[in-house]
Amino acid sequence: MNILFISPNRARTPLPVMPAGACIAAEVAAEAGHHVTMLDLMFEKNPDAALSRAIAGTAPEAVCISVRNIDNNAMASPASYVDFLPGMVQKIRSLSSAPVIIGGGAVGVMPGELLRRSGADFAITGDAGNGFTGLLQRIADGTQSAASPAVLPGSTAGDSHTPIVPDYGRWINSGRYRAAMASVPVRTKSGCGFACAYCTYGSINGKKVKRRGPAEVARAIEKGIAQGFRDFEFVDDVFNFPKEHAIAVCRAIAPLRGQARFQCLELNPLFLDDELLTEMERAGFNAIGVTVESASDKVLRGLDKGYGAKEVRAAAAAVSRHGIRCMWLFMLGGPGETEETVRQTLAFAEGAMRPGDMGYITCGIRLYPGTPLAQTARAEGLLAATPDEMLEPFFYCSPAIPFPAMQNMVEDAARRNPQFHIAGERHPRFANSLLKIGGLLGLRPPLWQYSPMMKRTLNVLSFHP
Numbered sequence: 457m458n459i460l461f462i463s464p465n466r467a468r469t470p471l472p473v474m475p476a477g478a479c480i481a482a483e484v485a486a487e488a489g490h491h492v493t494m495l496d497l498m499f500e501k502n503p504d505a506a507l508s509r510a511i512a513g514t515a516p517e518a519v520c521i522s523v524r525n526i527d528n529n530a531m532a533s534p535a536s537y538v539d540f541l542p543g544m545v546q547k548i549r550s551l552s553s554a555p556v557i558i559g560g561g562a563v564g565v566m567p568g569e570l571l572r573r574s575g576a577d578f579a580i581t582g583d584a585g586n587g588f589t590g591l592l593q594r595i596a597d598g599t600q601s602a603a604s605p606a607v608l609p610g611s612t613a614g615d616s617h618t619p620i621v622p623d624y625g626r627w628i629n630s631g632r633y634r635a636a637m638a639s640v641p642v643r644t645k646s647g648c649g650f651a652c653a654y655c656t657y658g659s660i661n662g663k664k665v666k667r668r669g670p671a672e673v674a675r676a677i678e679k680g681i682a683q684g685f686r687d688f689e690f691v692d693d694v695f696n697f698p699k700e701h702a703i704a705v706c707r708a709i710a711p712l713r714g715q716a717r718f719q720c721l722e723l724n725p726l727f728l729d730d731e732l733l734t735e736m737e738r739a740g741f742n743a744i745g746v747t748v749e750s751a752s753d754k755v756l757r758g759l760d761k762g763y764g765a766k767e768v769r770a771a772a773a774a775v776s777r778h779g780i781r782c783m784w785l786f787m788l789g790g791p792g793e794t795e796e797t798v799r800q801t802l803a804f805a806e807g808a809m810r811p812g813d814m815g816y817i818t819c820g821i822r823l824y825p826g827t828p829l830a831q832t833a834r835a836e837g838l839l840a841a842t843p844d845e846m847l848e849p850f851f852y853c854s855p856a857i858p859f860p861a862m863q864n865m866v867e868d869a870a871r872r873n874p875q876f877h878i879a880g881e882r883h884p885r886f887a888n889s890l891l892k893i894g895g896l897l898g899l900r901p902p903l904w905q906y907s908p909m910m911k912r913t914l915n916v917l918s919f920h921p
């Protein structure tokens with residue numbers, strides 16, 4: 457079949473991310489024998505015209521849309537990333553009779569809701585495996601009716617063998633992403649067995665962890681290096697669990713040091729120790745992120761994180777004994793949060809951040825259907841919306857602290873210390889220009905390492921964006 461793949465993501469904050477999922481799914485469809493064309497809208501000046509051209513040029517028999525984001529997760533300045541979908545599907549229908557399939561990270565989070573809202577024919581959850589290629593085959597054979605919209609699993613074998621690093625040059629303008637300081641996303645496993653009260657990860661790729669072989673991961677990175685990439689980012693749900701797997705991956709990629717730099721933002725403090733950090737240093741990691749969330753026992757319990765303030769402090773002590781830059785990620789406003797616990801977390805953050813580190817703070821927690829936190833919110837009378845209505849963002853904020861008070865405390869901290877960044881805070885205008893020319897200036901990912909320097913400069917110039 458002729459298949460048109462669309463990657464509609466145009467989000468530039470916190471930075472443009474490579475459409476890894478779209479390219480992998482496109483490659484899976486091509487390997488199954490289809491003729492696949494990719495339309496990546498990230499850098500398109502006129503997305504509407506590009507879509508019309510692509511449909512006219514490819515005469516698709518199926519159109520696949522990769523939906524990565526639902527919204528920006530920011531309570532203070534919420535922005536939808538799926539508003540365009542119904543209009544896009546309508547436009548496709550006006551130009552083609554091909555069935556429309558949606559898949560991608562966002563679809564794993566709210567499949568039924570996105571299927572209904574978009575007006576597409578099929579929503580595929582999880583990886584683009586045999587469930588996806590089976591659907592394409594049935595469409596090609598004429599045995600799959602598009603009469604009733606359906607949510608289908610992307611991989612029914614339970615273990616997907618999708619490419620880890622696709623052949624980007626075949627699908628997208630990879631030079632544009634490199635120039636925008638994007639790193640290549642690499643997944644060493646999928647699935648997440650943790651039960652954090654707010655999180656959707658377990659519903660995106662399942663609760664069972666499916667690992668890729670460390671040697672296979674290293675070969676995929678070599679393939680990326682051969683495509684001209686230098687910066688790779690591990691995008692596992694939690695990179696350091698199981699810890700032995702993370703260590704095995706570090707050892708497998710260590711010989712590539714010198715040709716590649718590595719980052720990862722999803723480290724659980726419970727499994728972060730000197731042994732792992734030493735292996736990461738040897739492998740050539742230049743930046744990590746620790747998803748601490750809070751430094752208060754009460755709040756961590758409320759979020760069901762499975763660790764407490766003691767473990768958070770131990771992770772910070774371990775990080776301080778090594779030389780890798782670190783972004784500390786916090787999520788304020790969970791059950792049990794009060795002024796006192798916010799103060800506790802901010803004090804921990806200020807103590808943990810070394811020069812060159814950063815504290816990334818989210819205030820208020822996005823509620824997703826089916827999560828324990830959504831149930832808590834309903835029980836506390838804070839959430840009345842039906843799951844279908846939750847494509848609009850609803851947030852949890854502890855009744856024990858008003859959201860504006862919490863936001864003020866965090867803004868005060870960010871004024872005192874430019875190493876703090878508040879989620880949803882707009883980049884200063886000159887940061888966007890920096891992003892555009894960063895690659896040419898020889899700046900290296902991660903972009904956030906330049907943020908405190910930019911803020912200090914703006915403060916000196918008394919310029920507030």
Ligand code: B12
Pocket residue numbers: 465466467468469470471472473474476477478480481520521522523524525526527528529530557558559560561562564565580582583584585588610618638639640641643656657660689690691692693721879880
């Ligand atoms: C790592 C990560 C990041 C990193 C990305 C780093 C990088 N270099 O790429 C950073 C921190 C920068 C980031 C930023 C954001 N992220 Co993020 N991120 C993730 C994470 C953990 C992994 C994403 C990833 O790359 N996976 C690996 C790829 C290969 O998998 P995939 O994209 O899912 O694709 C597979 C399937 O979905 C499927 N598939 C994909 N497309 C298609 C299409 C079809 C037709 C089919 C059939 C199948 C299919 O096949 C693929 C391969 O099997 C996910 C959560 C998760 N567990 O998935 C959140 C996630 C994608 N992010 C999310 C969000 C919200 C954001 C931000 C908007 C946050 C913000 N406020 O800024 C930004 C947006 C950035 C942007 N410009 O778009 C949400 C999106 C859904 C939602 N709730 O809105 C997720 C799902 C987490 C969540 N909270 O639920 N993110």
